[in-house]
Amino acid sequence: MGRVRRKSTRPVAAGLLLAAVVLTGAALYWFQPWALWQDETVQEALPGPTALPAGGSDSRPAPAPSRTPAAPEQVTVASGKLISHEHATSGTVRLLRLADGSHVVRLEGLDTSNGPDLRVWLTDAPVKEGRAGWHVFDDGVHESLGKLKGNKGDQNYRLPQHVDPARFTSLAIWCDRFDVSFGAAELTRPA
Known part of the structure; x- marks a missing residue:
């Protein structure tokens, strides 16, 4: 009677374990679940007058006082x-x-959750309540003002000169990685 040879399952198990580790690492990188428990607070002051360029000086004489009120x-x-x-x-x-x-x-x-790849977007999309509003902001015209600086606090985002603010009717905190809005605001203009 001949001996039956058993195949070793060690290489297969090692391959499966390696695949599981790689997939888990990729999923953790992609979803970044720890970000949901990490708050980043930013407290920027209201923007004021533009400062002089660094290293430059203003040698012009101070303007004479005016009787007209200064522009805000x-x-x-x-x-x-x-x-x-x-x-x-x-x-x-x-x-x-x-x-x-x-x-x-x-x-x-x-005040919002932290997450991967959050952006501040100006858009022309309507703001809808609930799940109906989660995915509408990339359907039309949108302009990214950059990464969200922090998920809490007060912060400023300068519009590039080529952007006409009159074209936009809403703002979204947009998760670019998952194409979903964390929150949005309809922009209303004073009458």
């Missing part, structure tokens, strides 16, 4: 309250025109 440092062009979408989100949004004519989006009292 910033004017609110549009504003709105953030509503929750994929994650609980609150705070206010103000679109400001600065004295030099540039525009800044200001988030005040922001």
